[in-house]
Amino acid sequence: MRTGIATVCLSGTLEEKLRAAAKAGFDGVEIFEADLVTSSLSPEAVRSLADELGLGLDLYQPFRDFDSVPDELYRDNLRRADAKFKLMDRLGIETILVCSNVATASIDDDALRAEQLHGLAELAADHGVKVAYEALAWGTFVNDFEHAWRVVADADHANLGTCLDTFHILSRGWDTEPIERIPGEKIFFVQVADAPKLSMDVLNWSRHYRVFPGEGQFDLPKFLGHVARTGYNGPVSLEVFNDTFRQADVERTAVDAMRSLIWLEERTAKHLAAGTAESGDPAATPTPAQLAAASRAYPMPLTTLPQVAPPSGINFAEVKADPAAAGASELERLLAQLGFESRGEHRTKPVSLWTLGDARIILNRQQARGVAPAISALGFDVENSVTAVARALQLKAVAVPRTSQANEEVLQAVEAPDGTEVFLCQDTLWAEEFGAGLPASATEPPAARIDHINLAQPWQHYDEGVLFYSSVLALSPQPSQEVSSPAGLVRSQVMQTELVGGERAVRLALNLAPWVQADSVRGTVADTFQEHIAIAVPDLIATARACRARKLPFLEIPENYYEDLDARFGLEPQFLATLRELDLLYDRDEQGDFLHFYTATVGSVFFEMIQRIDGYDGFGAPNAPVRHAVQHAAQKSK
Template sequence: MRTSIATVCLSGTLEDKLRACAAAGFDGVEIFEQDLVVSPSSPEEIRALASSLGLTLDLYQPFRDFEGVSEDLLEQNLRRAEAKFRLMQRLGIDTMLVCSNVATATIDDDAVAASQLRSMGTLAARYGIRLAYEALAWGRYVSDFEHAWRIVELADHPNVGTCLDSFHILSRRWDPAAIEKMPAEKIFFVQLADAPELSMDVLSWSRHYRVFPGEGAFDLVTFMGHLVRSGYNGPVSLEIFNDVFRQAAEERTAVDAMRSLIRLAERTSLHLAEEGNGKGRMELATLPGVGEPLGFSFAEVKAGDPVQVRNLLHQLGFTCQGSHRTKAVELWTQNGVRMIINGQQATGLEPGISAIGLDVPDAAAAASRALQLKATPVSRRSQANEEVLQVVAAPDGTEIILCQATEGEPAWSAEFGTGSPLPAPGPVTAIDHVNLSQPWQHFDEAVLFYDSTLGLSTRPSVEVPSPMGLVRSQVMRSSDGAVRIALNIAPPVFDDAGDGSGYPQHVAFACTDLISVARTAAARGLEFLPVPGNYYEDLDARFGLDPEFLSTLRELNLLYDRDGDGEFLHFYTSTVGNVFFEVLERRPFYEGYGAPNAPVRLASQFLTSGTARS
């Protein structure tokens, strides 16, 4: 599959965009007219730069408001088009996108539109240019891709074909199956965009909220399946209008874009194989097949001063099993649940989650897949006799450590010297989930990363009110729930950086007896996150709890929820640095996260924070 991307997807100058696209591995680009107009480089210099970077220039776009006009306006449009054809020759581009008329069309007649496109095609042929006619979803008379194709058929000119854009097709809920009826040689170009489900006019939706494949709600796998079966084998290009992407670093956005195409190609290949009728000319690259993560091997907190983190873990029943034999790293355990306190290169660093270790069936294959999906490898210092870990960086910088799943203790745990003797089994049984804050401009990128590299699926996102605005939460989880990662995007006002990345993160531990854990922790001096009395009055009104049970909840600052599958009890510790802990008990089949209690937590953290930034 030949990959391409429109320069309008990225921030920066046209030259910056070309370099970012090449570095991300794209085969070619679409030149968006405005990017060229404002560039200080001549068309010849842009052509030379693209060539030196190994990029083809695949499309010049957009040419607007051409067909369905009066004769005098047609003459002006042809003059405008000829100027663009000469420019395209200088750039070395042989295909131009012609959008269906949204402004100046006054003649609603397919025969007239076809005749005018035929005239344009004849002129374009003199310059070796092809015209890819596209139905805009808000076109005045032509808004349906099948309608655009009928006009192309009527034009009957070798230099006039069509452009298929997934947004214009899927946003209007047109059935893409008709793509297979089109001659592949007349599909001159294909543009892809995903988008979230929104209730708004389609023009605003298109101009501001498109996202890369896999980051929205469109069924692009089925769309691509029809395209492959049509016999099309030209560029598959991304055209994403998104306010956030246009403000983010172009190198990072380009990598996210390429990751989305690689993942889409894989999913399409699997889809076609399942259907058994996926013959086509397009070659779809496949990735190493890896199983889902089997569970958390550990979670790691990095801290310049580990005392507060040690205290919290001790109060929750964890025991230090020793320090690493060559590094300033400690291992704390309870019932096989492992927490790492990392003090390396952490002078002056406030405590925060720095890494997540995941048990996977094949660590080498999982790492290979992640790298092919453009994940950034991370090198961790190790001695000759130490376990070499496979590590990649998530978009927010959290290190994802892919650990080879084994029975019993992992091989790396032998590198920690003997600390306290193993305690008697405690009530904490597993890491239930890890909650990571995400900068607002990279949230969609993070969701795609965890989906594509680890095979975690999304659950419906929720928005939780806090004293400083809404917090959006998206859970990524394995099918059996052994791995759950909650991604939170907080309001920008949460931190001085203005991107919400300072929103506190936490590790949640599952246990078999929350009240017992809470009483033991209280006896050891744990500072619980305080819960207001109004919460318990509301809880009683909603659920009519046993008074003695409600009194216990109030006494220990415990929170409660209930649904048709069971009950949920949990509590939070105070926040140290940028991290806190949660302990929870699911009874018996409750699968949620106590969402009704999240506003209580956020308000309490806000009130107890010295900086009012939590």
């Protein structure tokens, strides 16, 4: 598949955008008119730079408000177009994007539109240019891709075709199956963007909230599957308007963008392998032979990646801290009060291992000068770590360099967008490198394990994190939620494996820190980017009493919470009294019940102990505002 990106997706100058696109591995770019107009580079210099970088210049855009206008304006529009066609010749670009008219001067007459677009195509042919006509979602009269195609078909000119844009089609909820009725040779260009599903004006939605494929909620594999079936074999190019991307590092954004197209190619091949246009499951796992056949079945080839199953569990969580920093000794005391046991020091590194049943926490003091306790790495159980890392590297992840001695396990890791190191583990043999290692049998208690991890994300990398974990680890993103806190709304995106036998192997929550916190460096300020590790136990009340006996500092829950809890659920009085006594929180869903409590925060890390009863599948979200408020008050009092 030929990959492309519009320069409007990226920050910086036109030269910086071209260099970043080339470095990320794109085949071509769309030149957005404003980027050229404001550039100090001549059209000839832009063409020369693109040639030097190995980039194709695939599209010039946008040309607006051309069609269905009065004769005088039509003649003026042809003059405008002639100037742009001459400019495109200097750039070496063969295709121009013409948007459906959004101006008040537009006349609702399809015959006139077809006639005027035919005249434009005639002029374009004189310059060796092709015209791709696109229906804008907010077009005055043409806002539907089928309508745009009918006009193109009526105009009947070899140099006139249509452009399909996922946002303009999917934001309006149009049925995508009719795409297959458009001849592939008459689709001159395809633009893709994802987006969260929002209830707002479609123009503002488009201008500010588009994201890269895999970071929103549109069914892009289904869309591109329809396109593939037409026989189209041109560029698939990103056109994303996003305020965050236009402020973020240009090279990093380009890499994230390229990762999104690699993800989309693979998901489209899986969709096609599923074999149905309407109900193909993009999350399905076809056999390698089926996937290979689907990737080669159409003129547009689709690259696939090494196939991996979702992780089967969380192997460990690592917290990094300077032993001289405030909270380092408090962290070890906190683990002991939770019931964790120290398994000793690593034989060659300043690292220690703590366990509670199958829950493993590593305390890392390497290269930690000045670092208050913060989550620094996560380990996931995978079937084949070599294959999993190979897939991650093809998805543009960065490998984590790690020095190992001859008698140590070689652990494979890549870096997540927020800097967290992600280890892909096949077993726990690495634990033998620590003092006592792991116990012979996990009976302390037997069902204790890491249930989920909450990671706070810097504002500029939040969407990138969603795509990273869904593409690299095959975790499924859930609809995002917003939780209130004293510092503002916290946006949360859960990434998780599918339910198997009523259990989920991995749950990961990515939280977007409020803007008031977002400018601080992660892990260096105690009240910034609070994150936590949740441990599931079989009997939370017994665990809480044991922790109380060990003098664990609980997060103190206000009495108002319990009065509200009683009003909502009508709990048995003795049970409610136990919750009050132990500062426990409670929730219920259609499956079952949820008990949990929180520790105080050390550095930027705190712990949550939980019990899921009868298949409860949430996170106690109604209790999150209480937790945020109590933590905020505790920090203010320090």
